[in-house]
Amino acid sequence: MFEIALAVVVLGLAIWTIAVPDTYSATVGFIAYGLLVALIWVRLDAVDVALTEAAIGGGLGGVVLLGAAARLRGTEAMTNERPSLTVRLSAAALSASIAAALAVAILLPPNPAPTLAPEVVSNAGATGMANPVTNVLMAFRAMDTMLEKVVLLLAIVGVWSLASDQAWGGRPGPRHQADPNGVLAFLARLLPPAGIVVGIYILWTGADHPGGAFQGGAVLASMWLLVIMAGLMDTPPVRSRWLRLVLVAGPGLFLVVGLGGICFGSAFLAYPAAFAKPLILSIEAAMLLTIATTLGLLLAGAPERSAER
């Protein structure tokens, strides 16, 4: 009963998000959609995915889209013409055929469905960690996870490349001003101590329970952004050496451990059995810093001001 209601609401919200004409309403609809999808992942017992969906789809992704909608607001009033019926119909047909292809792949699996789940469960003890998702991400498919972090690095390079020549190397985003005695500054002083503890807890508990570097990093990034938006801190200039070191720390350490696997183990990214857990935890700790910094900088945007101001 609850599942049916949830599915109906999510579908209705998705259609509304597509149909509503103005960008701001569509963004708000999409954020609510992300939170409800997180609820669906919880109902499917995929708590790891739900945490990521809530943090990225509902939280940080929503803030990025809201920022984009705020920037587009000025141009939106001028461009009133809508795309022609043919363009809209072909976009709808393309989207519908992608949805149909996904539906076929999910609803008509070969019987028995190909799965590696039993092997994951039977090898769970190999790394000393009990959370199967962390095992898959950090050990059994470590290559994918490492390349994901390189993609994050490429994303930040892409955002920075939008900077103008004068602003290159400077600070991203506008300087936020807020009333120092106001409620936002109060929250930005009160919440981060608790938020930082929660972020690190989510990383630490990821070894045995749902959690991990990405979810914890998203929490830390939001705390950092709260402090920046309250005007208590400025974004760091992108030319600073420590910032770039933090940005490459996660994928860099991952790569070093992977190469160590060639020298001392059997293959690239093969952990020596005795050190598997400490190695994975140190990679995750470095990745936590990298992910938090990358997500925060992605939201702050391209450098706009010189470092001095």
Add this chain to the structure above:
Amino acid sequence: MSVARDIITVAAVPAGVFFFFAGTVGLLRFPDTLTRLHALSKADNLGLGFVVLGLLPQTGGLRDGLKLISIWMFVLLAGATVSQLIARAARQSGSGR
């Protein structure tokens, strides 16, 4: 003992649902931003408080109970802050709607 716990849950959770319902009705029916905020923030804080109160007897131990209470405290903090910010934005934009 477990009957007493169940009675607390059965009494408190519907009370919370009632306040959520009242807040939502206020959101839909009240005429301008400030009165809608008034309906939402007060009713939802109290509603979540009752739901947490109703769930406390069902938790496995002190740890889970403290987690539930801290979730409520964080929602109170975030809700109060966001309500203040929305109210200020509404007053500055001057529309009040």
